[in-house]
Structure formats: C-alpha cells, structure tokens
Amino acid sequence: IDFPLEYLTGISGKHGRWGSFPNLITSLKFHTNRTQYGPFGEGASGNPFSFITEGGVITGCHGRAGRYLDAIGVYIKPARSLSRLITVEQHPQLNVRNPGLLTQSAGPFPGCITGRAWDDGVFSAVKAVHVHVSSDMSVVSGVQFLYEKRDGCVVLSPLHGAPSEDIVKTFEIDGESEFLIGVDGFHGCVDGVKVIRSIRFVTNKGKYGPMGYEFGEYFCSITSMAITGKVVGFFGESSACLNAIGVHTEYF
Structure with missing residues (x-):
C-alpha cells in the first residue's frame, strides 16, 4: 500500500x-x-x-x-x-524511510495542529541532537537532528522551529552502545498557541535534559520500559518555535 x-x-x-x-x-x-x-x-x-x-x-x-x-x-x-502526513514538509535528503523496519509512531505531543507539519522519516539511528531554547518566551524554539542512514552516511535535518540567540544545547549519542528510547517534557500555551516548553531525551543509558522550562502539561513518548525499542526518527509541528514533537520507534 x-x-x-x-x-x-x-x-x-x-x-x-x-x-x-x-x-x-x-x-x-x-x-x-x-x-x-x-x-x-x-x-x-x-x-x-x-x-x-x-x-x-x-x-x-x-x-x-x-x-x-x-x-x-x-x-x-x-x-x-491523514492530512498531517500527506502535507508534511519535504526535504531532498530526508524522507528516506528504511525498508524492512517494523516501526511505530508516538505523538505528536501535544497533538494539535498549530504549526507547520514536518516529518524527517525513519533512519538507522539518531547520532546527535541540537535544542534551541528561547529564554524570553520560555519555550523550546527549535530542534535539529543528525541521523545515520543504513549505509553509514549521516544526514543533518533542517532546523524545526527557529534558532535561539541565547541557549543552544547539543549532545551526541554513542550509536555503538547507546541509543534513544524516547522523549518527555512539558507543553503549554503562549499567547494562545500550544508550544513545547521543555524537552528531555531518554536513552538506554541515561537522560539528556531537561532543556527549557518545566511547567505546563507533562507528556511522554515512552509507554513501557519493559518494551525495548529505539527512536529512529522524529516528526512534529513548528512555527516560530517547536509546537509539537513525536517519535518513530523501531522495536527489536
């Protein structure tokens, strides 16, 4: 299909x-x-x-x-x-979904269409994450991901949202023994628009964050720690900031 x-x-x-x-x-x-x-x-x-x-x-x-x-x-x-999936933002180097992967998607959180939809697709691994935080608005203004494809080549996604002039957090993931298993954080409203206030990235070894401001309504993409899987891509919505985020997870 x-x-x-x-x-x-x-x-x-x-x-x-x-x-x-x-x-x-x-x-x-x-x-x-x-x-x-x-x-x-x-x-x-x-x-x-x-x-x-x-x-x-x-x-x-x-x-x-x-x-x-x-x-x-x-x-x-x-x-x-389905309209969010059909009208997602296209990027020439992305949307290279790997055949044969059994993936499920969680999100986007908070789940309302307030920004422009985007979907990076599915890769072999997430190698690095860049998080832009706006201290003036108390929101996550943007996220950017470095992915590894099945052939070993790396692809840098577009910046989803807007760049921050004061706070940029970057962390790398050791793909040999460490991998992402989910995200959590807080979302709320700024001037009537739903935004991601805070975000944290969880791996099989630890946690990176929180980055942003922990107030609002809590969200989490991890449904059970007993189910082993790794995040192989992200999707969501963004405008002048990050409005929503979801994950594509490959289960072992």
Missing part, C-alpha cells in the same frame, strides 16, 4: 464451515481508496461479509485465531487525520 496517498478503507470476504471447523474466514479481500487486493481464498464457499468505511481509514485490525483465522475486525479513524 502506497501510504499515505493510499490507505485501507475496508475488508470483505466469506466465512463459514470448513471441515470440522464450524466457522472460519474462508476468503478475504482488502479495499483501499484506490483499488482492491484479493480475494485471498478465491473460490471458497461461505457467507459473504463486508465492511467498507466512508470518510474513514483503517488503522489496525483485531480478531480471533487458532490454527486458522476465525474472525477479523478493524479499527478506524477519520481520513482527515
């Missing part, structure tokens, strides 16, 4: 008895906003079922299975929620 320009909108198929099993999924077809894939299990008998959403996008599946697939259902959300 050519996401985000193409996305799942529905599933259909057949269910019924097969051998000694009273009710299985005997045929399955996937529908997108562009075309259909399948049916898989073509020619199978059974009772037809179909769920095609209008104005929505399928974001996940659930169901029941033993030796075979017994039942299937879907999670949906409005298709307009």
Whole structure:
C-alpha cells in the first residue's frame, strides 16, 4: 500500500464451515481508496461479509485465531487525520524511510495542529541532537537532528522551529552502545498557541535534559520500559518555535 496517498478503507470476504471447523474466514479481500487486493481464498464457499468505511481509514485490525483465522475486525479513524502526513514538509535528503523496519509512531505531543507539519522519516539511528531554547518566551524554539542512514552516511535535518540567540544545547549519542528510547517534557500555551516548553531525551543509558522550562502539561513518548525499542526518527509541528514533537520507534 502506497501510504499515505493510499490507505485501507475496508475488508470483505466469506466465512463459514470448513471441515470440522464450524466457522472460519474462508476468503478475504482488502479495499483501499484506490483499488482492491484479493480475494485471498478465491473460490471458497461461505457467507459473504463486508465492511467498507466512508470518510474513514483503517488503522489496525483485531480478531480471533487458532490454527486458522476465525474472525477479523478493524479499527478506524477519520481520513482527515491523514492530512498531517500527506502535507508534511519535504526535504531532498530526508524522507528516506528504511525498508524492512517494523516501526511505530508516538505523538505528536501535544497533538494539535498549530504549526507547520514536518516529518524527517525513519533512519538507522539518531547520532546527535541540537535544542534551541528561547529564554524570553520560555519555550523550546527549535530542534535539529543528525541521523545515520543504513549505509553509514549521516544526514543533518533542517532546523524545526527557529534558532535561539541565547541557549543552544547539543549532545551526541554513542550509536555503538547507546541509543534513544524516547522523549518527555512539558507543553503549554503562549499567547494562545500550544508550544513545547521543555524537552528531555531518554536513552538506554541515561537522560539528556531537561532543556527549557518545566511547567505546563507533562507528556511522554515512552509507554513501557519493559518494551525495548529505539527512536529512529522524529516528526512534529513548528512555527516560530517547536509546537509539537513525536517519535518513530523501531522495536527489536
């Protein structure tokens, strides 16, 4: 599926008895906003079922299975929620997503569209982070990342937000034994606009920060310390400062 320009909108198929099993999924077809894939299990008998959403996008599946697939259902959300991904800021050296990575995304925090969306994509590792802090506005004014690609080459992202004239924090990450596992911090409003007030970067070895001013509402991208993964990219929103930030995480 050519996401985000193409996305799942529905599933259909057949269910019924097969051998000694009273009710299985005997045929399955996937529908997108562009075309259909399948049916898989073509020619199978059974009772037809179909769920095609209008104005929505399928974001996940659930169901029941033993030796075979017994039942299937879907999670949906409005298709307009994809607009942030479709209109992200483009950069000639970025958006080089690595094939084969199993990644999940968390954020952006605080989750409201107040600035221009950006998405650096997915890389092998984050090598360095530059954080610009505005003491006058008490906000994180911008962030910039140095990424390593799978071929070992490094790419410096654009500065997301605005440069600071007084506070710039930089730290490097030892990619051999240290890697990012998440971010946390505080967000709030300045003149009615949601902004990142403070940010801290967490690795498997320690923490860098906080950088900024710790007041407002707390956010954290780490859902469980028991689940091992590393941050391989960032996305978010920015304007004259950093409005929101999220992470792409690769799980081992």
